[in-house]
Amino acid sequence: xAINKDSxxxxxxxxxxxxxVVGEFGDLEIVEETCDSDDAGSAGANTxxxxxxxxxxxxxxxxxxxxxxENVHFGNNTYFQGPxxxxxxxxxxxxxxxxxxxxxxxxxxKPPLYKEGTxxxxxxGFSIKxxxxxxxxxxxxxxxxxxxxxxxxxxxxxxxxxxxxxxxxELLIAPDHLRIVSRMxxxxxxETGPLDKLRLPAPWVIISHTATAFCYSQSSxxxxxxxxxxxxxxxxxxxxxxxxxxVGGEGSAYYGRGWDYMGAHTLGxxxxxxxxxxxxxFTKEAxxxxxxxxxxKLIKRGVALGKIAKDYKLxxxxxxxxxxxxxxxxxxxxxxxPHFVKDVNLTNILPNY
Numbered sequence: 001x002a003i004n005k006d007s008x009x010x011x012x013x014x015x016x017x018x019x020x021v022v023g024e025f026g027d028l029e030i031v032e033e034t035c036d037s038d039d040a041g042s043a044g045a046n047t048x049x050x051x052x053x054x055x056x057x058x059x060x061x062x063x064x065x066x067x068x069x070e071n072v073h074f075g076n077n078t079y080f081q082g083p084x085x086x087x088x089x090x091x092x093x094x095x096x097x098x099x100x101x102x103x104x105x106x107x108x109x110k111p112p113l114y115k116e117g118t119x120x121x122x123x124x125g126f127s128i129k130x131x132x133x134x135x136x137x138x139x140x141x142x143x144x145x146x147x148x149x150x151x152x153x154x155x156x157x158x159x160x161x162x163x164x165x166x167x168x169x170e171l172l173i174a175p176d177h178l179r180i181v182s183r184m185x186x187x188x189x190x191e192t193g194p195l196d197k198l199r200l201p202a203p204w205v206i207i208s209h210t211a212t213a214f215c216y217s218q219s220s221x222x223x224x225x226x227x228x229x230x231x232x233x234x235x236x237x238x239x240x241x242x243x244x245x246x247v248g249g250e251g252s253a254y255y256g257r258g259w260d261y262m263g264a265h266t267l268g269x270x271x272x273x274x275x276x277x278x279x280x281x282f283t284k285e286a287x288x289x290x291x292x293x294x295x296x297k298l299i300k301r302g303v304a305l306g307k308i309a310k311d312y313k314l315x316x317x318x319x320x321x322x323x324x325x326x327x328x329x330x331x332x333x334x335x336x337x338p339h340f341v342k343d344v345n346l347t348n349i350l351p352n353y
Contacts, residue, residue: 173251173252173290175293176297177297178253178294178297178298178301179251179252179253179294180245180252180253180254180255181218181221181222181252181253181254181255182255183255185222186221186222186225186226186254186255187222187226188225188226188229188241189229189230189233189240191239191240192233192239192240193239194239195239195240195257195261195262196261196262196271197260197261197262198259198260198261198262198263198271198274199271199353200259200260200306200307201303201306201307201308201309201310201312202272202273202274202302202307202308202309202312203272203273203309203311203312203313203351204269204272204273204274204312204313204314204315204351205273205274205276205299205302205308205312205313205314205315205339206265206266206269206273206274206275206276206315206316206317206320207276207277207278207295207314207315207316207317207326207330207334208243208265208266208275208276208277208278208317208325208326209277209278209279209280209281209282209317209325209326209327209330210224210228210246210277210278210279210280210281211281211325212224212227212228212279212280212281213280213281214249214279214280214281214285215248215249215250215279215280216249216250216288217250218248218250218252221248221249221250221252221254221279222254224248224279225241225246225248225254225279228241228242228243228246228277229241232264236264238264240256240257240264241256241257242256242257242263242264242265242275243256243257243263243265243275243276243277244256244257244258244259244261244263244265244274244275244276245258245274245275245276245277245298246276246277246278246279247276247277247278247279247291247294247295247298248279248291248294249279249280249287249288249290249291250290251288251290251291251293251294252294253294253295253297253298254279256275256277259274259302259305259307260307263275265277265317266317266320266321267321268320268321269320271353272350272351273315274302274307274308276295276298276299277326278291278295278326278330279291281327282326282327282328282329282330283324283327283328283329284327284328284329285329286329286330286333287329287330287333292333296337299312299314311339312339313339313341313349314334314337314338314339314340314341315340315341315344316330316331316334318331319341319344320344
């Protein structure tokens, strides 16, 4: 039996009784009971008994209430002899170096690992995650799209001005060629009712203007022709656009009712005439030369096809009804054309049908 003198004392101060564990034997503890004498003449401690008992299990504490106390401790105490150094070995996930942490050889040789979807600066721990990248990209896309739309709207050419932007879409038409834009090309509405046949060849040609914006490209002319048709059909209640043909500022002719059907442009004189309208308003501004040439070519073709009489009479709209059409500037030009009737005496020139 080995007896160790590393004893733990449990002293009952009320009875002056000391119980000491003086050794161990297997699973048994050797316990010695001693008692100090209270007599003045007695000195030292008296051994009462020495016996073996099972080793004590760790103390178990039940419900404990502590109040108004300091330095209270439950359980075993651990005492260290000599200097003790405690190091914190936790590394931050952001990659901040811990001065107290000593890296192993494996950690030093491996390159730093970055989580997928993050960008680490390695200095201040700032990182950009995937959802942040997507949000920033979306914002930049919206801003760029908005700026592009605003810039594009500022650069759109004015349909009423013959500027360089409109000239980029200029049509190249040969001097002797007449380009006629069909109803399908200008997206015409179908007729809403039957149209009356025109007696051919027509003895008169009546020139009007549409009193709309000018047009210098096919796209803007198509837009204006469709506006005129919508106005005639929906507001005036006519079956179709009122003119037989229209001519645009880019030099094309636009098919209205055509050669064979009576127009609705000059009340009382439609059955005698082919009605041709200049797209635009010509009270203060004259038509383009291309527009004038297109009208002349159209009349010439009508004569060649037998749709217009060879000795036709040319009128301005204002000569036959109370209107400003075709505008003062265009009216001045028409007076110089062949077949123009300057003195209108309907008794002598009105056809007999």
